[in-house]
Amino acid sequence: MKRVSIKDVAREAGVSTATVSYVLNRHPGESISAETTQRVLEAAARLNYVPNLNARSLSSRHTNLIGVLIPQTEPGKAFVFSNPFYGELLSAIEYTARENGYHLLLSGTREDQNYASIAQNRGVDGIVIVGTYPGENLDALRTIGVPVVLVDSYVTDSAFHTIGIRDREGARMATQYLIEKGHRDIAFVSGSIRENGVNSKRYQGYCEAMQAAGLPVRQDALYLGTVSHEFGQQAADMYVQRGAKQTAAFVTADILAMGFAKGLMERGVSIPKDISIVGFDDVYLAQMCYPSLTTVHQDIAQKGKLAVQCILDALENPNAGRMEHILPLTLTERDSVEERSAGEC
Amino acid sequence: MKRVSIKDVAREAGVSTATVSYVLNRHPGESISAETTQRVLEAAARLNYVPNLNARSLSSRHTNLIGVLIPQTEPGKAFVFSNPFYGELLSAIEYTARENGYHLLLSGTREDQNYASIAQNRGVDGIVIVGTYPGENLDALRTIGVPVVLVDSYVTDSAFHTIGIRDREGARMATQYLIEKGHRDIAFVSGSIRENGVNSKRYQGYCEAMQAAGLPVRQDALYLGTVSHEFGQQAADMYVQRGAKQTAAFVTADILAMGFAKGLMERGVSIPKDISIVGFDDVYLAQMCYPSLTTVHQDIAQKGKLAVQCILDALENPNAGRMEHILPLTLTERDSVEERSAGEC
DNA sequence: TTGAAAGCGCTAACAG
DNA sequence: CTGTTAGCGCTTTCAA
Numbered sequence: 001m002k003r004v005s006i007k008d009v010a011r012e013a014g015v016s017t018a019t020v021s022y023v024l025n026r027h028p029g030e031s032i033s034a035e036t037t038q039r040v041l042e043a044a045a046r047l048n049y050v051p052n053l054n055a056r057s058l059s060s061r062h063t064n065l066i067g068v069l070i071p072q073t074e075p076g077k078a079f080v081f082s083n084p085f086y087g088e089l090l091s092a093i094e095y096t097a098r099e100n101g102y103h104l105l106l107s108g109t110r111e112d113q114n115y116a117s118i119a120q121n122r123g124v125d126g127i128v129i130v131g132t133y134p135g136e137n138l139d140a141l142r143t144i145g146v147p148v149v150l151v152d153s154y155v156t157d158s159a160f161h162t163i164g165i166r167d168r169e170g171a172r173m174a175t176q177y178l179i180e181k182g183h184r185d186i187a188f189v190s191g192s193i194r195e196n197g198v199n200s201k202r203y204q205g206y207c208e209a210m211q212a213a214g215l216p217v218r219q220d221a222l223y224l225g226t227v228s229h230e231f232g233q234q235a236a237d238m239y240v241q242r243g244a245k246q247t248a249a250f251v252t253a254d255i256l257a258m259g260f261a262k263g264l265m266e267r268g269v270s271i272p273k274d275i276s277i278v279g280f281d282d283v284y285l286a287q288m289c290y291p292s293l294t295t296v297h298q299d300i301a302q303k304g305k306l307a308v309q310c311i312l313d314a315l316e317n318p319n320a321g322r323m324e325h326i327l328p329l330t331l332t333e334r335d336s337v338e339e340r341s342a343g344e345c
Numbered sequence: 346m347k348r349v350s351i352k353d354v355a356r357e358a359g360v361s362t363a364t365v366s367y368v369l370n371r372h373p374g375e376s377i378s379a380e381t382t383q384r385v386l387e388a389a390a391r392l393n394y395v396p397n398l399n400a401r402s403l404s405s406r407h408t409n410l411i412g413v414l415i416p417q418t419e420p421g422k423a424f425v426f427s428n429p430f431y432g433e434l435l436s437a438i439e440y441t442a443r444e445n446g447y448h449l450l451l452s453g454t455r456e457d458q459n460y461a462s463i464a465q466n467r468g469v470d471g472i473v474i475v476g477t478y479p480g481e482n483l484d485a486l487r488t489i490g491v492p493v494v495l496v497d498s499y500v501t502d503s504a505f506h507t508i509g510i511r512d513r514e515g516a517r518m519a520t521q522y523l524i525e526k527g528h529r530d531i532a533f534v535s536g537s538i539r540e541n542g543v544n545s546k547r548y549q550g551y552c553e554a555m556q557a558a559g560l561p562v563r564q565d566a567l568y569l570g571t572v573s574h575e576f577g578q579q580a581a582d583m584y585v586q587r588g589a590k591q592t593a594a595f596v597t598a599d600i601l602a603m604g605f606a607k608g609l610m611e612r613g614v615s616i617p618k619d620i621s622i623v624g625f626d627d628v629y630l631a632q633m634c635y636p637s638l639t640t641v642h643q644d645i646a647q648k649g650k651l652a653v654q655c656i657l658d659a660l661e662n663p664n665a666g667r668m669e670h671i672l673p674l675t676l677t678e679r680d681s682v683e684e685r686s687a688g689e690c
Numbered sequence: 691t692t693g694a695a696a697g698c699g700c701t702a703a704c705a706g
Numbered sequence: 707c708t709g710t711t712a713g714c715g716c717t718t719t720c721a722a
């Protein structure tokens with residue numbers, strides 16, 4: 001049960017602990033005789049030696065640990081992953097990290113915790129933060145001296161790398177598409193709009209497309225709540241209650257779009273016959289639901305992969321400066337949109 | 346940029362490092378004068394001190410880290426979380442851990458890696474492993490001296506705690522339900538059946554229910570592949586190709602059931618009119634898809650919560666012996682099943 | 691090519 | 707009530 005340490009290996013092999021450390025790490029340009037190497041390796045194997053990375057990090061100042069902070073979207077809500085977007089992203093992050101010899105330290109975050117301290121506590125080598133807003137307390141992060149990459153955040157700070165998409169253009173693309181399909185009265189369904197948040201950008205894009213087409217942005221076409229399936233259903237309820245007449249909706253998240261669609265269908269509104277829907281994200285669910293969702297596609301896995309690679313690059317090349325990745329967006333057509341000829345209503 | 350250590354705090358407060366450590370940890374039954382406590386706390390705050398948990402763990406022999414190992418279901422496939430079951434489970438685990446002052450070390454696992462070494466590397470205080478099979482190399486885990494809890498595994502080893510459900514009975518319940526609804530010819534759609542795996546138990550349950558009703562288990566009613574949405578669609582394709590005549594299907598995972606349903610609907614088979622479907626898990630998707638899924642409900646969040654609590658208990662009470670939690674299963678009726686009167690076919 | 695020794699930051703006896 | 711001190715397991719000068 002007693003952990004075998006480098007000391008035990010050293011004794012077993014009849015060498016010093018330093019030597020063991022040398023052969024185990026084999027820095028370039030170091031030289032240990034083949035024979036000693038052999039002896040040490042055998043001893044380690046015989047003793048079933050497993051290095052203690054915590055101890056290593058204490059002297060080597062790196063942990064091979066990447067901290068992943070995911071916001072607890074709704075305060076008090078345990079379930080961060082009700083939006084599959086996070087699951088998909090995390091998968092990619094984990095996979096890429098592991099392939100490169102890193103492990104993940106995963107933590108949700110409550111508003112009252114500051115991101116920096118958990119990172120410092122554990123001495124992570126890099127940090128991935130998903131979806132923070134400007135104004136959240138990120139200052140401390142700047143000073144802890146490890147690369148930080150912000151995914152889907154409009155915080156602009158020369159200290160942080162970013163991975164993102166053009167939310168505004170994606171939204172414009174989606175809305176435009178609906179307009180091209182002959183829709184004039186288009187709802188905007190979204191999580192709450194917070195300044196410089198992803199949703200506010202998407203709202204801008206929606207407005208731009210409407211205005212460009214000479215269409216009014218009506219207050220009563222806005223359905224704002226939380227990014228959740230539940231709110232999607234509530235929005236559907238409101239739509240029906242109000243006797244709303246929008247023939248299409250741009251919904252800023254697939255999960256929300258699915259809730260909206262479900263709620264509508266349950267109330268006898270048919271999709272896309274009565275109302276067309278375009279979502280955003282293209283989570284894998286979008287093709288699994290019924291009707292499958294026409295949506296703004298982004299490469300979620302790539303996002304996660306890049307986030308990790310960004311950190312690895314920064315680690316390798318500490319003064320390369322800030323990196324900024326913008327991933328492309330496309331529109332994936334499925335079954336939730338129907339063309340509306342001019343006369344119809 | 347230089348990290349401030351306990352030493353700096355000690356100097357600033359004019360006390361020894363031990364004292365600082367004492368006030369910071371405040372063990373029960375220790376006593377430090379209010380004044381010193383005050384001084385130390387102020388010094389720490391002034392210096393912006395953040396403890397280094399790695400260093401702490403080196404001397405205290407615990408890390409406040411729980412290792413979570415999730416199988417990479419399909420070899421080479423990056424995307425562990427295509428099954429939302431894992432996302433939901435992980436959410437609960439993360440939340441419970443964090444509420445108790447633990448962080449999560451997350452790692453997927455490839456077949457060739459042994460679970461024990463990563464745990465030892467990082468010195469985690471406990472390990473949660475999701476869905477391993479007997480025969481996978483778990484021996485090393487037995488000897489590393491930290492509590493291990495197996496979630497959804499039929500490995501029986503007195504060294505490991507377990508959290509699970511009665512898969513066989515759940516499957517029996519589902520199949521029986523279909524039989525009660527008047528179905529005689531019932532398909533079994535599932536991931537591959539591996540000895541003592543979850544799916545094999547569910548298969549047993551299916552067989553039992555069929556036999557108890559005097560119904561034959563036909564080879565051609567078995568659709569076996571992987572637990573994925575894709576395979577669900579393939580199974581649907583096979584169903585249609587074969588001109589199969591089953592009027593119902595028990596599908597061993599919701600994600601699979603959704604793929605199956607989608608594939609069928611695309612091929613003009615209507616659900617539940619032409620074929621009824623019962624799933625398993627009750628992931629949140631099950632109520633979001635269309636038609637919503639009648640399924641065997643299990644409390645996934647509770648599973649994750651218990652897994653963590655199990656570890657905490659074991660840590661607190663090291664020789665309390667092996668714990669085994671079996672969570673209840675119920676059948677949740679939604680829209681994917683239709684009664685079939687005797688004469689119909 | 692190898693070893694001795696000084697830490698990394700913190701905890702935990704043991705003294706005082 | 708507080709300080710001294712000896713590690714925890716490992717890396718890394720510096721010498722030999």
